[in-house]
Each structure stands twice: as structure tokens, then as C-alpha cells.
Amino acid sequence: MRAAPGPWAAAATAVFLLGDFFFFFFAAGDTATGEALPIHIINFNFETVQVTWNASGPTGTNFTFHYRFRGDNCSQCPSYLLQQGLPVGCVLKAKGDLMMDFSIGNGTHTVLSRSEWISSFLKPSSPRDLQFHWREEATTVTCPDLPYRGLRYEVQHKSVFDQEWQSTEEDTCNVTIRALDADRCYSFRARVTTKESSYGPHTYPSDWSEVAHRQRGEPRASCQKTPFSSKFVLVYGTVAALIVVLLPLSVWKLHRVKKLLVPRVPDPKVTFPGLFESHQGNFQEWIKDTQNIAVLNKTGEDREHESLLEGPLVVQRPAAKAEAPAASTTGPSHPQAAHKEAAGDPDALPCPPAPGKDRISLGGFTFVVNDNAYVTL
Template sequence: MGLLLQACAAIFVLGNLVTSQPLVQNPKEPFKITAVNFNGEQMQITWAVKDYFPGRNVTFFYRFGTTRHNRDWKQCPNYILYQGYNSGCLFNTEGPTLNIFIKDQNGSEQLFNQSLKSDFFIKPNPPENVTFHWKNDTITVECKKPKKSPRCLNLEYQYKSKHDKEWQSRKSECCKVEEQGFDPEKCYSFRVRLERRVPLCNRIPYASEWGEVTVWRNGSLLDSCDDDIKSLSNQVILLLSVLAVLLAVFFLLIFVCKWQRFQKSVMPVIPDPKHIFSDLFNDHNGNFQEWIDKTDNPMVQTKMECVEYECIIEETTEKGEKDVKKEASEKFCELSDMNEKDYLSSAHKTSLPPPASDTVSFESFKFFMNEDMYVIL
């Protein structure tokens, strides 16, 4: 049944076409025109001026409808030029049947005439409101259904990944296409257009211009596939930056710890005497002599001069006398390094009579001597 309808439509088209009557200079090459009906709104008729009318201009006339309606002929409102000569005409579409005449520049000589069905040369507009639905590995592409003859249209979409060189194409009846086998991890570019079916609706398979290219990855719309790479590289850069900062902080802490130790070893901290001798600065305003006189500071040591006394020991030899004087002098020097308290304690202990029985008299003092010949005062 479908084939029968297509055959009938083809017969109907051929029956409505009027045989061209070219009156050109080269009869060996039949005169050819190109007709395009832009979405049923504007007609464009073009011809090869350099092949058929070299070196001269022509005029174009047209009218829609049949001769029974006695419609007037209209001259072309907008010529298409090629190297300064008329090579086509652009005018509004006013009906399904079109009659055209091409005459010389004065309009007196007829060069070409033809009748054709304008609806069989329709070029549709790009699809509107295109949507993409991505689920798992399946993509569904839809567009808004056109008001004029949607049954005569096929929806075609093409796609390619960033690793593909050529576009992959899929077609389906208007206005929905579903395709499986897409990798959610890959980035794909898509473009969509509408195409007129032949021979049921068009003599020539005119298709619309491609719509805007869109880029998708796993259901997410991107500006370009490079953005996918940039987003990954940005994440890597961010991670590396965080690691670099942490590493820098770690080395900085180590440096600070080592620097404090190094600074203490090279430049030790000088203690502030203000805290140790607070009463010296707070009570005596730094007057050291006043502070010495009025405080009983345990840190002040009693200074004793080492004075050599001449010891006269009776009944001793000259040599023994010298040894006694030397030992007594050394003993006095040792005692001079003691503070007052230690000195009194030592003197008390040493004042005990030695076990020896020898007694030495020095003026009004008596000295007890042991075998080591120490003299104790």
C-alpha cells in the first residue's frame, strides 16, 4: 500500500510539471534551473548564467496558480547577481504551483519557461527546542514538531566523540531518535537537522541547516570537550597546590624549631637581672651600695684577706719554723674563700684540740699541734 501511494504521488508530480522550453544559445546542453522553497515561505530560482547567457542580462517573471485564474505576471523583486549579471531571483511563496519565464533584458524575447510544484522543493528550517535525555548508555533526542507537514520530515542527528574524526549519523521519523551504546565517561558532540522525504514529499532530499553543536558527557551539558579535560586538570592542580602548601608548612615548622635551637646555641639568651634582683631596682633604684648595706643577701660572700702572720715557735729548728709558717699561710688562704657562716662552722670544728699533746705558745695564745704541724687560731 505504501509503495502504491508513493508511485501515485510520483505520477502526480510528473503530471503537474510542464515541459521546459529552453531557448538558449547552446541546444546541446538542456537548460537547468535550481528551485528551493525555504520552508514554504520564500522561493529561490537560480541558473548558470555563464553557461546559458554569457555576457548579457535577462529578466525574470513568475506567477503562482494556473492560467484559469488569470493571474498577472510579476517581475523579480530581488535578483541574485553573479559577476554583475542576473543569475537568480528571490521572491515570496504564494501557492503550490509556480510558473516562470525568463526573457531578454527588454522583455520582448522569451528565452525559457517552466511550471513546477513549489511544495516539492521545500527546504525545512532547523529543528527547534531540541532536547537530549541521557540514561545509562542510551540517548534520546527530541525536537518540537513543525506545524507544516511533519509526516514529510525525518529527524537526523550526528555525533562524534573527541577521539573520532568523522561524524556518525542516525535518522528516524520526526521528531524523536533513540540510540544506545554511548560511553558515559566519554565526551560527545551532537548536531541535529530536519530532512524532507523523497519521493513522497520532495523531488530533491533537501535538508535544513545543522542546528547548534552541543557537547554532552554523562547527561551534563558542557561548553566543549576541552572543558572536560580542563576540569580534570583543575582538580589535579588544586590537589597538587594543597599538597604543596601542606609540605611547605611542614618544612616551615621544622625550620622554626631548628632555628630556635640554632639561635640559642649561637646567641644565648642574656638573663635580665631586673627579675633576679627585683629589690635592687624596685626598692633601691639600682643603688648597689645601698642595697649591699641594707640587705642580708645570702649570695654576698664574706671576703677575708689572706694575711701572713709571723709565727715564733720555741724549741723548733729553723727549717721546721719555715714549714709551720707556710702551712699556716695556706690555711688562712683557704679560709678566706669561705663565707662567714661556713667559716665559723669550720672554725668551731677545727677548734677542738687535736689528739696530740704538744702545746705551742704564741704571746698570749696557745696552739695545739698535731703531727701534721697545722697551726689553729
């Protein structure tokens, strides 16, 4: 039998393996092939780590993945992600917030080697067991906090009348949402995000939790749009009542203001009867037909004055001028004229009016007078 190796042999083996590890991770470097190999790292809630490379298309190369967490030995990927039969990623179990050293090789040389804190690529798990505590116009959403810090818990909600989700965030999973309508049905969802000050800019938000539907604190299978809520009917009913009351008042006020500023123009149909009915608004034609027509209401004085006109009319002229015509017209040489005068013919005059004299007609009688004559009725 072969004797067991001594202590020096074990020490030599450890030195050999350690030198090989450092050569594997740091001697080759990222430029072994002179080509950049994009990688994508996701730390799923410090439970598993997923590293993918060139996942957008087939690489055509059978890459291998080696890794280790600080303080552990180097290991090959326990579970590869395949695409068209070739490895394009690796899924491995995480061991807390530790730094991970890894390398990707093509069998002959190392293509890439790197060291990263897996917390820089954290993707928290989704919130679970959401609880809703309703008050009058608010609800508080609670859930178990994740076992690490530096997180933000975001709860979104919307009703059937909202177009977009509305967000509310807190440092713990105890988020209160206010200004809710108790009569409406709301949908809720939650997720966890990381603080950049704690984990850096390359982290990922968690997936959204399952959407929960609540109305007045009671679970609903879904939220469907209802015609109107009671508050909606109250508000719009009040507005409609105010419009019904204020509109006539406004019209009345407007009419008074218009009447004050713009005086009313009288209708000519009342003032000028027949102007539009008979003459189509032609005032010249209307005035020709109506200028000699006047309807007067006779008062007591008018009737008395009219009765006086029925008595004899006396025409007085100056004595010197009135006697001569009288003598010449009643003499024997003019019996026809005397007969006409005695018969009372109003149209019979001894002769045409002389120049400078005027003819007037009163009560069916025609008289010739000069400037000095006057008539007494």
C-alpha cells in the first residue's frame, strides 16, 4: 500500500489550486478574445442570481460559467439557460449580500471575468398578503415587510372613472390612501422599489402584486362602471336646480338692463294703421290717402259750437263799400240777380272777385272779402 501523503503535500496542493484560481479570474481579464460580451445580472430577493449573456440572439459558442462568493470555492454553473441548444445564462443560489466573482469562457480561454456586489442588481419580491383597513374616505393597505432595509412600498389605485393609476409610497408596508369615494369600486396593486442611496442605480422594482378589487371595504370580483354614485347625483342635481332658478332671474335682469339701455321703439303698425296692410310700408302712398281724414271726438263745447253754426250767418263789411253793391244788385235793372239772392243761391255772385279780394266758403256759402272785411258767425 501506498503511504498517505504528508502535510507538505497538502500544502503544495492548496498553493497550486489557489494560484490556478487567481490566474483563472484575474490573469485572463476581459480582453482575452478582444470582443465585448454584454451581460445582464438580476438578484432575485437575495435568493437566486441570474446571469445572462448575449441573450438577444444565438452566440454560436458553447460558453461556460464559473463563479464563487467571497470565502467560497470556485464552482461551475449549476443550471444553465439554453437557447437553441447553447447556454446563454446561468441561475445560481445566492448567499446573502456578498460579492460574487465570476468568469465566462469558451473552453480555451476566458472571455470575461468580473466581481460584483449582487445587491447592486437587487429585484425585491412582490408584496404578499395585502390587507385593507377602511375608514370613511380612506383605506390603509398593509403587508409583511421584507427582511432588509432601504426599500419603498408603493400602492397604486384607480376607479372605473380614472384613466391612470394613482400612486402612494411609504418606507414600510403601511400605506394610507385618502380622498376615496366609499360608493365607488377601486382596484389596488402594490410593489416594492429600492432606494438608490442604498443599492445604486441598477436595481429593479418588484413585480406588481395581484390586483385586488374593493368597494366599501368588501372584496369584489371586478370593478364595473356604475351609472352614477349618490354623491355624483347630489352634486349634479344641485347644479341643475341652481341653473333652473338662476336662468329665469338672469333673463329678467337682462331684459330690464336692455330696456334701460336701449329704449323700446314703438311699432308703426299701431301708430299708422293701414301703412303695412294696404301700402306695404310705403309712407308716401299712405299719407296721400289719410292726410284729409281726421276723426274727432265731439265734446259738449263742440256740439254747442256746432249748433251755433246752424243759425244765420252775418257777413259785415265796411259800410262805405257794402252799400253800393247792395243797391246795384237789388235794383229794378237786375231783377234776375235779385231773384237769385232772394232764393238764397249760394253760388250766384254778382261778378267775379276783383283783384285784391279773396273768396271764402263757410257753411255752404261763398263770400268775397277784402283785407278789411270780417265775418261774424
